[in-house]
Amino acid sequence: SFKILLAKNLPALNYISVKLLSAGNLAVTIKHIPIIKLELYIERLNFCALTICKKHQKHLTAKNVKIGLCNYRASANQTLVYQQAKSALTLSQQSPLQHCHRLGISHSRVNIFSNNQIIKSIKKNKFVIYFQPLFELDSGRILQHEVLIRVRGGANELLLANAGINQLDNDQDAFLFDQAIIIKVKKLLLADTSAAIISISLHPKNWFNKAFWQWLITQVSDFKIEHKLQFEINAADFFKYQIRLQGVLKIITKLNYQIIIDGIKSSDHIIQLVNYPQVLGVKLAYDLVHSIEASAHQQSCVKNIVNACQLLNIAVFASDVETKQELQMLTILGVDAAQGFYFTQLLPDFTQTVFH
Template sequence: MSSLQLAPIATTNVQEAIKYNVFALIQCECHFDANTDLQATFKVLLAKDFINTTEISVKLLTAGNFAFTLKGIDAIDKLNCAKYLHQCIVSAAHVLAPRTAQRHVKVGLCTYYSEADQVMVYQLAKSALTLSQQNRVKHYHQLALNYGHVQKLDRHSIPQRIKKQKLAILFQPVYELDSGAIIKHYVSIKSNDRGNKQLLNQESISQFYNEGEALLHDQAVVMQVKKLLLIDKSSSVISIKLHPKNWFNNEFWSWLTAYINDLKNQHTLQFSINESEFLNNQLRLQGAFATIAALNCNIVIDDVRSSKNIFKFMLNKQISGLNLASELVHGIERSNSQQKYVRGIVHMGRLLSLSVFALDVETPQELQLLKVIGISGAQGGYFSKLLPNYTQVAFH
């Protein structure tokens, strides 16, 4: 995999500005005939589906695993590219292996502009494939690397901006569905440079920070949040999405113990962690859990995809809530399988007295159905934009 080379990338001109390139990693759990030239066959079959694509390349990595590069995707087609590519691969695989089902094909896809960093493209596609492999409901996942990401993913720019006080903090509220009251806020950050005021992408931050940069980033977030909590007397609950590396960094937890010790009686801080990280690293996380308990803070489980593992959360008394995976939320009014999974999560949450929240709610149809199912609260663009007026203070 380390020797994988993407197709050469051409310079973008004005006419190509609305075109995207696609790099995808495909896992096929199919039994193909050993005498079949899979690279050539898939290339021919895909060419029939992507007729407006300027270039298609297929590379066989290992048995049943492929890398695809598609160049010149229209901006409109880009939005549903992963779903369409998954359908095309399933159809193509079915020609070669008639017993192929949708669940046998997993797609991780990254859309990007020309001149993007190929390592970043590959890492995002690999992350997307991992999300697909972990999900029994959705067999494809798509991440984007655009011009803004190229700036944001510079390995040195974010730490430098933190030190120079060039990052600002923003909040997005979570609303209780019964009363409409704000339950808590999720923290986001954005660049405060005049030339770049874009919101920083959490997935990008998680992918490309080393341990030292992750420590600096989360320390800066916590310091700013503490400053605001000391000023604001309403005891607002703030939920912080920690960088994955800091959950296993003893230096971070030692620093946190000393820094927020005077907040531990206010019940105001929560730390969110992905369900997969929580379940796969129980022993390594014991130190972090002990610190959170000593500080009287709470834990929120992010990206919950089914109810099958929720009973494991009952052993940790600091867990206060569950956040539904976004793919269970988007378009839920049109999907019986998504509704089934969410009902199961809500049912188990009630049995264990855990609130269930839906993040990234975008439409009234999604909200109405989620409310009928019985989730506790919701957040997203349908309710509110990020709130810059909650604070006007830059980092430090």
């Protein structure tokens, strides 16, 4: 019944599938949505779902009908698609105001491993370090290289960034994971004669692990002055646990390193960064970057973030840039630097990649 009513209310769509999941949720799949009309169809889907539900229970309001969405391309792993949609639904359910939440799958989110597979691969050294350069938009200069890793497991391969490392759920695994990455990065830095700035996304648990930071201090003691590390932390964790992070921030200042706050979705908390000179820049959330040229709401959010950061002399970065249209709009809005598969594939070592 839901499928029939949905098709009736969205006649322009030629493929709609509806499944009832074991958890009691309805999973709706809609194919061939034009990127430029993505936000429009999300609004229509939200309205249709509420309208259909109210036909059966007239007392329902918008806050009673929650939707989580995942937009993806045809080659995406379906398990990951369902997980992203479920995560989006959880965020929607937790919000008293936002009843419809979307999480997209970027080009880099290509597969999914279990925790045991990831740790097993790390212990056996079955992972490879790659680097993604961050380009300054007005000059094309490479500002830094972000570390990404590929974990190998049989015939499968997983590219890990924040979305992957966050699934490790205990302190020991988190410590082991970041430890292995930093040791490899250290070897590469010490073997390289040129100046380099490397950005590493630390597991959330390690930000609060004193043993990890004590270990890190011993590891970087023989770095040259031109070898610098930057550490990325998720925006939700940073703003929620500012008090607990004070000790770590002092260590970072002492080491002359800096922080990048990842996953910024709005300008709401930017003013708080006035008290944190360790923060070099912020990275826009993927949801703000993806297809930004087609969304006035995303453009407004990014412009507000840029304006707030300019007052504090904090740079604004965009990751997961995949199209020329996205880059052009981000440049117009005043974003300082960007990275993603639009510019270059991942690099196996430091290189002066030509900006185009």
